[in-house]
Amino acid sequence: MKKIFLSGFLASGIAITFLLGVLYAQTDTSATKKSSQKERIEAYDKLTKIINTVENYYVDEIDIKEIIDKAIGGLLTNLDAHSDYLTEKKFKDLQAQTEGEFGGLGITIGMKDGALTIIAPLDDTPAQKAGLKSGDIILKINNESTLNMSIDDAVNLMRGKPKTSVELTIYRKNAPKPLDFKITRDIIQVKSVHTRKIENENFLYVRVNSFDxxxxSSVKNALDKAGKLDGIILDLRNNPGGLLNQAVGLSELFIKNGVIVSQKGKVKNENIEYKANGKAPYENLPIVVLINGGTASASEIVSGALQDYKRALIIGENSFGKGSVQVVLPLDSTSAIKLTTAKYYLPxxxxxxxxxxTPDIIVHPGAVPQSDGGFSLKEADLKNHLQNELDKISEDSKKDNKKEEKTTGDKKDMLSLNDINNDIQLKTAIDLLKSWNIIKPIEKSNKGAEK
Structure with a gap:
């Protein structure tokens, strides 16, 4: 039996992502809780009696195959939010999603406190354009209640042919009543990495949407191409996770030695440590990482490892908290089980x-506060102020503003001042990088003086 490791969420509009390592599953009796032969026989006998009773007395006709499928499904979904029985249809849907292109909304979902919750809307997808947000709770899908609905069943309802629509009823914190959204499905193609220079600064903004x-390689190529930088902002907000080996690989660009992440489970061969490769081409590059409630799984591994090794400052809001490992175990060519087998641990x-x-500095989303236009008294308002010098400054300022407007319009690969002022988390990250580059020389100088 082959098994495939999973890291990430099954989502409408995003492929579930795999750590594609293939191993042969072996029975490890030492890892199984011992039960007496009598207890096992009694338990199996109880299950058999229930199956026979359902087959003989249930109000509608139901064959034995359907009963067994429902029994397996109930067993797995009652273990945790991520384990599931993949019937033929679900298994085909899972395989289709790994192709990376399908009809959906572009959201990642998970169970949080028993509620079907949007972990993150993906960039430039129908869900984001419709206004869905991280933390929204899905109450209904096409008027069908999500109470006791599995993640996979919810995904199947939201996925469908492009240009068809789906209706969602959403609970949003602080909203006076549930919100209704009618969203048109589309082909979801996710570009995992976007990079932009930051206007007037020698910083690179690196946005990672998911870990494919x-x-x-995409991040390394972007850093190599950018040349000598004073720092980078790694944006992992609303990143639902993905391939574990890519989370490790990205961390290795900045962390030279030590364990990046480990996983521990019941079976000994599930206990694995993933260590840095000793290269770290950007070992000394200043980094600020942006996270929020939509940062999950593989993206939590990266931000957590960088935080533990004090390689980066983490800014934003607390991440989602998805630290479990799922394995897909095919039962035959048409069905499989998805089973949680281990948990992740940071360095x-x-x-x-x-x-x-938890971020080093908590910053809630929003625009940078601007002047409210209230009354204030300045030098220019005083009688006999230094007219000529102020006029010169004012004229220079106007020229700079015109130059800035022209630069912003001409350079699409730049994050403009307007972009930055609309995102206080990003603005905070930039300010911290500026401070970083001021403080570093002072620290070195002080160390030299002590010697």
């Missing part, structure tokens, strides 16, 4: 599961 197989030994990564 090209993330590490310090702390777990991500249900806790997440």
């Amino acid at each position: 197989k090209n993330v590490t 310090s030994g702390r777990t991500i599961q249900a806790i997440g990564v």
